Amino acid sequence: MKNIYSSFLSILFAFTAILFLTTCKKESQNGFVHLHFNHAVGTEELVLNNAWYPCAAGHLFSVVRLKYYTSNFSMHRSDGTAFQVNEAHYRDAETPETESFTLKDVPNGEYTGLSFILGLDEAANVDGGLPNTTTNINMEWPLPGDQGYHYMKLEGKYDSLSTGVLRNFNLHTGATGGNQNYVEISLLFHHPMRLNGDTWNISLAMDLEEWLEHPHVYDFDAFEPTIMGNQDAQQALKENGADVFSVTSVERE
Amino acid sequence: MKPALFYLIFFGILSGLLGCKKDHVENVPPGQDWTYDPTPFEIKAPASFPILNIPVGNPTTVEGVKLGRMLYYDPVLHSDSLRACASCHSQERSFTSDPPVLPHVNLAWNTSFLWNGKVEGALEDIMLFEVKEFFKTDLEKLQNHQDYPKLFYEAFGARTITHELCAKALSQFQRTLISGKSKYDRVLEGTNWVFLTDEELNGFDIFFTEKGDCFHCHGGILFTDNSFHNNALDASPEPARSAITSNPADVGKFKSPTLRNIELTGPYMHDGRYETLEEVVDFYSEGLKTSETVDPLMKSLHLGGKHLTTQEKSDLIAFLKSLTDTAFIADTALASPFH
Known part of the structure; x- marks a missing residue:
């Protein structure tokens, strides 16, 4: 009798505890999502300086710098709604502190994908549109008549097949001549992410090869190294940019 | 009043005063008139300049800038007593010289210093390098100087002069070297x-x-x-x-x-x-x-x-x-x- 009584008590206790815990959990409705920005060339992880990679136009190229903005993040739910964060994140491949961007206070729910802008939208891409930090000032796009910031600086060298000597390339993207040129990125997760007051890590990879091959084969020789005011080059890069990112992993912390 | 009583009172007051004075001297070594009550100094930069980050441990004060300015121009800072910062950073040449050293202009917004970036961090870091390693500042000379101990106390509330405090004062003055009126x-x-x-x-x-x-x-x-x-x-x-x-x-x-x-x-x-x-x-x-x-x-x-x-x-x-x-x-x- 005593046994039955004590097991009844423990069951009651366990039940209360579960009830208590679930109630508590319900109170912390929101979670965190860390977005990690990594870089690759094809299947290899990007190495700056002196690593040489082939590209679709046939050149070997080497990357010296990679800096860019992403902004206007949306976490999409399976019911068609989305959680939005309209901030900009600056990534410099040389600076580990810029590797991740945290979406705070993400509501619980089932998320099926992520979208964002590579670059800045019309509202942010004006002179003084971002906080007046030395980093943002260094990204300014000062061409007379244009506004805002470089979206991306991808700089390096390539083996010019026509001349047989090394030349420099600078994929500097931004808005010019009234064309906004930012790239809209949409990524589906392989499996839905069920966020429940916890913290998730989403790893993204930018494949630099993609800037140079699809849908346009971007030939450094065909465009001069100065493309900031060249809308043909900007348009090609904008279209190539749509599939430079992929999701490499979505994991609960 | 009887003379005996007069003298008694007189000597009593005198000894009391002397006693007080003696106590005071014993408690507070040189600089009894020193006060540490620094006045915040407002750094005025053009609105177009970037956000200025000042290290929490070294707020800019009128007393700190004044001391930094003196140290910048005083050869006492150098172990050889012949050169000051200003010897190679002269104002009429926008704080540089020939042979060229990087000009001391708007350095408050820098995070790396010297032509090869040998020192990274804040102004305090480069100034500490300059004082300790480049100038090899003799702290005894400053500590025994007729003016500096008081100025350091007024700027930092410290009686012992250190390389770090020299660097802090110099950094405060450097933050005022702002060129933005061209x-x-x-x-x-x-x-x-x-x-x-x-x-x-x-x-x-x-x-x-x-x-x-x-x-x-x-x-x-x-x-x-x-x-x-x-x-x-x-x-x-x-x-x-x-x-x-x-x-x-x-x-x-x-x-x-x-x-x-x-x-x-x-x-x-x-x-x-x-x-x-x-x-x-x-x-x-x-x-x-x-x-x-x-x-x-x-x-x-x-x-x-x-x-x-x-x-x-x-x-x-x-x-x-x-x-x-x-x-x-x-x-x-x-x-x-x-x-």
Whole structure:
């Protein structure tokens, strides 16, 4: 009798505890999502300086710098709604502190994908549109008549097949001549992410090869190294940019 | 009053006073009249300048800036007592000299210092390096000086002078070395009747487009990106920044100096090889030399340079001269306090 009584008590206790815990959990409705920005060339992880990679136009190229903005993040739910964060994140491949961007206070729910802008939208891409930090000032796009910031600086060298000597390339993207040129990125997760007051890590990879091959084969020789005011080059890069990112992993912390 | 009583009272008061005085002297060694009650100093930078980060441990005060200014101009800081900071950083040359040292202009916004970036961090870090390692400041000399112990107490509330406190005071003064009143700044601010001439305006276009493409390294309101580049100066470049980082990719890379007051800061390049701005512009126009680590931003490297016309070169120089801040080099608050 005593046994039955004590097991009844423990069951009651366990039940209360579960009830208590679930109630508590319900109170912390929101979670965190860390977005990690990594870089690759094809299947290899990007190495700056002196690593040489082939590209679709046939050149070997080497990357010296990679800096860019992403902004206007949306976490999409399976019911068609989305959680939005309209901030900009600056990534410099040389600076580990810029590797991740945290979406705070993400509501619980089932998320099926992520979208964002590579670059800045019309509202942010004006002179003084971002906080007046030395980093943002260094990204300014000062061409007379244009506004805002470089979206991306991808700089390096390539083996010019026509001349047989090394030349420099600078994929500097931004808005010019009234064309906004930012790239809209949409990524589906392989499996839905069920966020429940916890913290998730989403790893993204930018494949630099993609800037140079699809849908346009971007030939450094065909465009001069100065493309900031060249809308043909900007348009090609904008279209190539749509599939430079992929999701490499979505994991609960 | 009876004389005996008078003397008793007199000596009583006297001994009381003496006693008090003696106690006071014993409790507070030299400097009984010292007070530590620093007044906050407001750093006035143009609105267009970037957000200024001042380390929490070294707030700017009137007393700190005053002390820093004295130390900057006083050879007592150097172990040889012959040279002061100002010996190589003279105000009339926008705080540089010949041979060229990086000018002390708007350094408050820098995060790396010296041509090869040997010191990184805040002004306090570079000033500590200068005091401790470069000047090898003799702290005894400062501690026994007739003025400095009091000034250090007033600035920091400290009785013992340290290299760190010297660095803090110098950093506070350095944060006031702000140049932002050139003709170009007045044009940006929309000052009435101040405008760029046609030549300066054309130079501005060359500077801020890929025509001249100066702005990627010397751009923004500070006219420097605070970064390091091999600007194609030599076919066999010096180790430069690679001597610090041991990274072969950093061979030939030197810090981009600010172009503010560039008219005043010649000779040019890290080794002062060019006497005039004309020579500098000729180099970027026709004189580039290929080496392995030349920066990709030298977009016309394969052509040897930008190939500007004579008119374009002189227009570019006209624009550069609009960055000269005569108020800065005449500012008495930044001049030597010793006369």
